[in-house]
Amino acid sequence: MLFDLPDDAVLYTALLARDAAWEGRAYVGVTSTGVFCRMTCPARKPKRENCRFHETVAGCLEAGFRPCRRCHPLACGSGAEPSVAPLVAALEADPARRWSEDDVVARGFDPSTVRRAFKRQFGITFLEMARLRRLRESAGVLAKGGKVIEAQLDAGYDSPAAFRAAFAKLLGQAPAKFAEDALLRADWIDTPLGAMVAVSDRSALHLLEFSDRPALPSSLRHLLKASKGSLGLGRYAPTDQVEAELGAFFAGQNATFRTPLALEGSEFTRTVWQALVAIPAGETRAYADIAREIGRPSAVRAVARANGANRIALVVPCHRVIGSDGALTGYGGGLWRKRNLIELERGYARA
Structure with missing residues (x-):
């Protein structure tokens, strides 16, 4: 279970010591870089406030972190299943590729066997792992003001139409339609339970939902309509505030939220x-x-x-x-x- 992990102070001490006893038992996501690492990673250690600890690789990926290129956390313990190690290596070599079951078959593996193997090893299928990485990277490009075509290429989609369809499914509309000087702005917040999408204006939070919630697209469409199309990517101060409060909440420090809310309903x-x-x-x-x-x-x-x-x-x-x-x-x-x-x-x- 997720919360069987000790508190962050214990894990951060283990991270600084590169304690091999935590190999495969915990991983650290670094908010300042967007990557996640093994506890024994040789890279320079992050500040404690930038660390988000997870029990599984799936938790790190669902929270929006990319695997570190120095310690290769996806390869950690991947030899347990014959199909896992070569597919992990292939994914790391070409993370922008739009992987399919045909690719799995072309490498000599049975898709059903691979699905079960990755589920056992990481708690997530190979194709889900690849899709999460593509979508998270593409959202980051757009949030920084990148062009749609740049996000499309980073996500590994072979056509603008395919990329727009995937992004529309996640956030409720095609990326080119997001306003630059928007009344509402949407951004990601990483949590120990997975990535969340937050939407706020300059004074209040309008939405906070897990990115894989089925109702998210319809909720975003409602906000899009209510704001008369003025929905963009990025963040205002309420998103920063709720992100800090969520960090304290999951760390067991404070369960009180003071972010101003826009409660829209009867x-x-x-x-x-x-x-x-x-x-x-x-x-x-x-x-x-x-x-x-x-x-x-x-x-x-x-x-x-x-x-x-x-x-x-x-x-x-x-x-x-x-x-x-x-x-x-x-x-x-x-x-x-x-x-x-x-x-x-x-x-x-x-x-």
């Missing part, structure tokens, strides 16, 4: 969201509990719908709502994230 929906914000970290509520707290005891289903409509994950903590029988209920970011968040917040309850 009066009833906003009332439900405000009730969610009032749930202390380390505690949970059932939908029926929320309905009673807002004075609408018969509106349990409406509360559930409002909970599911939340577009500001973690800050508006819809993950703290569970079933009346104590079972975990649906969560847009995935039940595995909900379990880890509840487990993390038990530390706040004990404190």
Whole structure:
């Protein structure tokens, strides 16, 4: 489990010592460079505040980090499966390539066997690994003001149409349509549970969702319509603020978020969201509990719908709502994230 790792102080000490005991058990993502490394990497050590520790390679990739070219973390322990080492080497040699099952077959491997092998080794398939790297790199190019064609080439897409379709699926529209001087700006935030997309204006946060959440494209389309097309790439101050607060939250230091929020919804929906914000970290509520707290005891289903409509994950903590029988209920970011968040917040309850 993700939070079986010790605290960051222990891991940072191990990183400085290049402690081989942590080889394959933990990895470090460096926010200042965007790469992730083995704990024994010979490169110059990053500042502690720039380190994000993960238990798996998949966690690093999902958080948007690229593998280090000095310590080659994808090759760490890859000899356990015959197909893994050569495919990892091929991916490192050509990370911009748009890999397919045909490429896997051409190298003499069975796609089904490769899928299972990579899942066991890294918690992610080979094609998912390649796609995450392409999309993350292309988003970085665009966020820095690069041209669409540059992002397309960096992502390894063989045609502008293919690239635009992939980007549109992730962020809700083709990259060329993002405004340069936009009212709203979208950017990535890396977390121990995977990359998140944050959208803010100059004064408030409008959206914070995990990048693989199925509802993300529709949420972005809603914001695009509400802003009359004024949605661009980059960030304003609220995104910086929530990124810092998320860092403290995942480090177990502070569960309080003070970033100004733009809560867009009906009066009833906003009332439900405000009730969610009032749930202390380390505690949970059932939908029926929320309905009673807002004075609408018969509106349990409406509360559930409002909970599911939340577009500001973690800050508006819809993950703290569970079933009346104590079972975990649906969560847009995935039940595995909900379990880890509840487990993390038990530390706040004990404190």
